[in-house]
Amino acid sequence: xxxxxxxxxxxxxxxxxxxxxxxxxxxxxxxxxxxxxxxxxxxxxxxxxxxxxxxxxxxxxxxxxxxxxxxxxxxxxxxxxxxxxxxxxxxxxxxxxxxxxxxxxxxxxxxxxxxxxxxxxxxxxxxxxxxxxxxxxxxxxxxxxxxxxxxxxxxxxxxxxxxxxxxxxxxxxxxxxxxxxxxxxxxxxxxxxxxxxxxxxxxxxxxxxxxxxxxxxxxxxxxxxxxxxxxxxxxxxxxxxxxxxxxxxxxxxxxxxxxxxxxxxxxxxxxxxxxxxxxxxxxxxxxxxxxxxxxxxxxxxxxxxxxxxxxxxxxxxxxxxxxxxxxxxxxxxxxxxxxxxxxxxxxxxxxxxxxxxxxxxxxxxxxxxxxxxxxxx
Amino acid sequence: xxxxxxxxxxxxxxxxxxxxxxxxxxxxxxxxxxxxxxxxxxxxxxxxxxxxxxxxxxxxxxxxxxxxxxxxxxxxxxxxxxxxxxxxxxxxxxxxxxxxxxxxxxxxxxxxxxxxxxxxxxxxxxxxxxxxxxxxxxxxxxxxxxxxxxxxxxxxxxxxxxxxxxxxxxxxxxxxxxxxxxxxxxxxxxxxxxxxxxxxxxxxxxxxxxxxxxxxxxxxxxxxxxxxxxxxxxxxxxxxxxxxxxxxxxxxxxxxxxxxxxxxxxxxxxxxxxxxxxxxxxxxxxxxxxxxxxxxxxxxxxxxxxxxxxxxxxxxxxxxxxxxxxxxxxxxxxxxxxxxxxxxxxxxxxxxxxxxx
Numbered sequence: 001x002x003x004x005x006x007x008x009x010x011x012x013x014x015x016x017x018x019x020x021x022x023x024x025x026x027x028x029x030x031x032x033x034x035x036x037x038x039x040x041x042x043x044x045x046x047x048x049x050x051x052x053x054x055x056x057x058x059x060x061x062x063x064x065x066x067x068x069x070x071x072x073x074x075x076x077x078x079x080x081x082x083x084x085x086x087x088x089x090x091x092x093x094x095x096x097x098x099x100x101x102x103x104x105x106x107x108x109x110x111x112x113x114x115x116x117x118x119x120x121x122x123x124x125x126x127x128x129x130x131x132x133x134x135x136x137x138x139x140x141x142x143x144x145x146x147x148x149x150x151x152x153x154x155x156x157x158x159x160x161x162x163x164x165x166x167x168x169x170x171x172x173x174x175x176x177x178x179x180x181x182x183x184x185x186x187x188x189x190x191x192x193x194x195x196x197x198x199x200x201x202x203x204x205x206x207x208x209x210x211x212x213x214x215x216x217x218x219x220x221x222x223x224x225x226x227x228x229x230x231x232x233x234x235x236x237x238x239x240x241x242x243x244x245x246x247x248x249x250x251x252x253x254x255x256x257x258x259x260x261x262x263x264x265x266x267x268x269x270x271x272x273x274x275x276x277x278x279x280x281x282x283x284x285x286x287x288x289x290x291x292x293x294x295x296x297x298x299x300x301x302x303x304x305x306x307x308x309x310x311x312x313x314x315x316x317x318x319x320x321x322x323x324x325x326x327x328x329x330x331x332x333x334x335x336x337x338x339x340x341x342x343x344x345x346x347x348x349x350x351x352x353x354x355x356x357x358x359x360x361x362x363x364x365x366x367x368x369x370x371x372x373x374x375x376x377x
Numbered sequence: 378x379x380x381x382x383x384x385x386x387x388x389x390x391x392x393x394x395x396x397x398x399x400x401x402x403x404x405x406x407x408x409x410x411x412x413x414x415x416x417x418x419x420x421x422x423x424x425x426x427x428x429x430x431x432x433x434x435x436x437x438x439x440x441x442x443x444x445x446x447x448x449x450x451x452x453x454x455x456x457x458x459x460x461x462x463x464x465x466x467x468x469x470x471x472x473x474x475x476x477x478x479x480x481x482x483x484x485x486x487x488x489x490x491x492x493x494x495x496x497x498x499x500x501x502x503x504x505x506x507x508x509x510x511x512x513x514x515x516x517x518x519x520x521x522x523x524x525x526x527x528x529x530x531x532x533x534x535x536x537x538x539x540x541x542x543x544x545x546x547x548x549x550x551x552x553x554x555x556x557x558x559x560x561x562x563x564x565x566x567x568x569x570x571x572x573x574x575x576x577x578x579x580x581x582x583x584x585x586x587x588x589x590x591x592x593x594x595x596x597x598x599x600x601x602x603x604x605x606x607x608x609x610x611x612x613x614x615x616x617x618x619x620x621x622x623x624x625x626x627x628x629x630x631x632x633x634x635x636x637x638x639x640x641x642x643x644x645x646x647x648x649x650x651x652x653x654x655x656x657x658x659x660x661x662x663x664x665x666x667x668x669x670x671x672x673x674x675x676x677x678x679x680x681x682x683x684x685x686x687x688x689x690x691x692x693x694x695x696x697x698x699x700x701x702x703x704x705x706x707x708x709x710x711x712x713x714x715x716x717x718x719x720x721x722x723x724x725x726x727x728x729x730x731x732x733x734x
Contacts, residue, residue: 304405304446305494324449373493377486 002310003356007349008151008177008289009314013243014202014350016250021204021243031236032225041238048245055248056175056196056211057185064210064228065241069176069197071221072210073098075231076172076193077145079218081106084142084170090133091145092117092125092157093332098195099145099174100328117146121334123155123280131165141169143192148175148184152316152329152345153280154289156182163190176200176208180251181258181286186211198240202247202350207240253350259287261348261357266290268361273368279333279343288348293335297342297371300324305370306344309363314345342375378497379403380542383483384437384445386430388557388564389502389545391437395560396544397500398441404500406438406445409487411454412575433564440562448490450482457481459575466585466611469640470713473529473683474573476727479503480532480664488540498540505530506546507538508723514539515667518722521549528683531717531727532664582612594643596621599636599652607645610638616653616709623647634709654706660699660716660728667725670694670718678719679703681710681730692718692725699728 004012013021024044029037031045046060053060066072077099081089089103093116106112115133117125125146134141144166149156159173170192178184180201186194196209210232212218217229224233269276269292279291294302299315306313316327326340335343346360382394384406397404408431431447438445458477465472488499504519505527516538519525533541545553557565576584591609598604604625607613613621617635627633627649634653637646658679672695678687679701689704701716710733718725 300446300448301490301494304444307444308405324447370494374490377489377493 001355001359002312003359004312005346005348005352005356005360006312006314007352008154008200008345008347010199010205011202011349012351013199013204014247014250014252017203017243017247020246021239024239024242027238029238031238032227044242045236045238048241051245051249052196052209056179056194056209057187057189058194058211059214061214062186062211064212064232065236066208066210066228066232067206067234067237069174069195069200069208070098071232072195072197072208073172073174074102075210075218075221076195076212077102077143078106078221079231080143080170080172080192081110081112082219083217086140086142087111087113088137088140089114089142089145090117090130091115092119092147094119094123094125094150094152094155094329095145095147096151096174096176099147099172103145112142116332119332122283123150123153123329123333124283125157125162127158127161127165130162134165134167134169138167138169141166143170143172145172145174148173148178148189148194149182149286150280150329151177152289152327153291153333154286154347155280156284156286159189159191177286177289180248180253181255181288192216198244198247201244201253202251203244204240207237207244209244251350255287258348258350258352261352261354262288262290264354265346265348265357265361266292268357269364272361272365276368279330279335288352290346291330291343292346293330293339293343294368294371295339295342296375297368298375299341299344301374302344302367302371305367306360306363309367311360311363313360314347316343316345379495380405380498380500381487381491381496382406382443382500383487383502384408384434385502385570386433386437386564386567387502387570388554388562388567389504389550391434391441391502391562391564392553392557392560393500393502393542393544394437394443395441395562397542398443400544402500402542404441404443405496406434406441406443407487408434408445408447409450409454409482410447411458411482412451433567437562437564440560448487450486453486454478454482454575457486462573462575463585463588465713467589467640468713469610469638471614471711472713473715474575475529475683476532476715479530484533484537484541488537492540498542500542500544502545503530503543504545504550505543507541507543512667516724517546518719518724519543519546523684524550526683527719527722527724528680528685528715528717531666531715531724533666534664535667538666585609585611592643594645596623596645596647598633599646599648604647610640610643610645613638613645614709615711621647638711650708653708655708655710655733656703656706657734658701658703658707658710658716658730659732660701661697661731663694663697663699663726663728665726667723670699670725674702675720677721677725680717680719681707681714687719690718698731699726 029041031042049060146162172193173191174195176197194211198207199205222233326337330340380402384390462474503526504524506517518527572579589611595603596605605623633647636648674691674693679690690701692701714730717727
């Protein structure tokens, strides 16, 4: 048996999404064309846009399709920065690289200043810090970006409170991990922009969404045919868009069940490895993500051993050559480089079963013992 | 057996991994990341530290059909190999970093980690052979004399040799390339790596000068008389004749050679060809690749460079020193070089040269 516990990286496509995509692939028609086939494709896309909008708590006209969640984050961070004419970017210390790296790029190339909002040991942004910072320098701020939930720990961030503190300052949120898993409403949050991704929710790879307030125009990253409010040119990816909507509409993700599996897994881990600890356990978290530190181990050894035992999990970040790096998220939560590199992320999804969890638990003691022996060398 | 195949991204380690699979082993491919920033030490796919190389290794593993991972050994490599390389030069010795890498990384850090993780050994693409006999598992030269790498493996002790698998030792390099092509490995025609993998330009002298300084100092003859000025002692090698910039001729007009580098006084000592010749080598930090040797003289061969010739000698081990008396004098020996003793094609052991006469 093989067990997939890396649903936060990507999760299997839903049957409904595969069916919708397959059907769309056999249709002809550029959605920008004016003829019958073009209009038919356009209709499919607009139907899909409405489905996604309804589930994301926004208006259909606020949806901009992109090529990925990363592109949506980039478009928002850079676009909001350029629009504002101000120089100060404020992001949480635990943002995904899709937010962190464009912010750093703006520092290096566009004269931006970057301030990170620290997080508590439990992984939640420090609102007092943000409040003080806004009081002192709010008028200089181009934007604030705080993710809805963290991809490594699953910790949910108080985005609505951030928006309240921000006042007129634009707020972006990366909601890629939260969408369809916990209640998420663009309108209720009150953010300026929000990023979503299809393949985290049972849709295909290569399609994302930037939700951006109506009539709130930002400079484009891609210029061309003027699609998507001239913010994201490029022929719309109809098969992926309709599959994204099908995955959302027919989602089989049961948050209560996934959370129960996660709790069972975490209890089993602590019983087997009493000095292991769960990062962010005291905070509100997504149902499916467990980030666990196993003292005296190295994550890359553990991943290899887990993989050998047919259990797929994640070490977090790796550089482009594939070298494991200590997670900036765990470092921000007070980890040392050593403990940060002794941690694994297990993430359950809609297709995870109790026998998956029990199998992973059954191989864990051997893996941890060997991992500890290897780290001691 | 369950084994780790160290895959550099080159043709040799790819074929070695494929052969290990065919031999019935359960093989897992591992690429060693030896620089914390892969572009830090070198760029271009010439050796073992680039993103392209890790990609090539991954694609070879895909083709062979084995799992593939990257192990970060950058810190171990920096401390055990790069720092050691600099420290040895700073002390006036001439080290071979490939030996240190085999000793400290591939068959120490990697093998230890592999064993702790439940693996039985490490497969590499080195050209060398092992044999089981009454002496245990022993290390031997490869059949291809031009590619033989037993010299750089002579730092492995018997336990390390017992955990090492060298599937290529019975084949000539030209046939390995043909085999790689037949196996559909994209690296079949990838150029061999040369030089020192962490010196990006191949300019060892310049690399050393950047890190150890290029303070000028005296060039003296054997009597201690200054006859010139050098441009940084580290950039000279024992036996070097050209580029000394000496204007004072010898009495008989014979050329001068670098005899010695003295880092404490930043002095380069030169002398005649005769003074360069040595007929006895003494080494410390001896490592036995098979049964240990004692003070009883034995006939065999000594080799002092990775692709040097085996030299007839009589060798013995006395008071912690491996001593080789050469049948014919040898020119240009530097302290820090490894002396490797062979009994026929079997590697007896190695030591670091600390004295020669």
